[in-house]
Amino acid sequence: MRIGSSGDSIYSLFLPKTKSEPVPDAGLQQAAPSIRRSETVGSEDSVAAAFLARLAQSSFNRNDTNKDGFVDQDEYVTNNMKTRGDGFKPELADVQRTWSEIDKAGAGRLSQEQYEQGFSSVFSASVGKFDKPLR
Known part of the structure; x- marks a missing residue:
């Protein structure tokens, strides 16, 4: 994630992250956790x-x-x-x-x-x- 692009703010870094699902065909690697956008609403x-x-x-x-x-x-x-x-x-x-x-x-x-x-x-x-x- 590049801060400042696509509406992301640095404050989203402080929000709890959700668990992510494994990437298909990636073996043991997992996708980067995503930030729960519902917590930034308000x-x-x-x-x-x-x-x-x-x-x-x-x-x-x-x-x-x-x-x-x-x-x-x-x-x-x-x-x-x-x-x-x-x-x-x-x-x-x-x-x-x-x-x-x-x-x-x-x-x-x-x-x-x-x-x-x-x-x-x-x-x-x-x-x-x-x-x-x-x-």
Whole structure:
């Protein structure tokens, strides 16, 4: 798929892909997965909101390290202080500040719904357009 051609947008890359059927006479090879167009129908705000919701859910799942259905401050800080693959090590003050913004009530422990609401108030997503196709 060439982004920018035939009405495709870069945002279609973030949508879940459907499973594809094997290509006839191609042995073990499969066709490239197709993007479900039904998910792009609607307003651009709904696409951005759906992307942000999936991002918040992914962040919750990653930070709920003991899988008890809650993210507490210690889990969040410990998980987000890890050195990343590219060598970046976050500052403790930055991680704690982000937690404080997600946990506005200062509960110290958030359910998935509370975490996703706080996450969505801190982080944002919007839909934009490219003027030229990417090459």
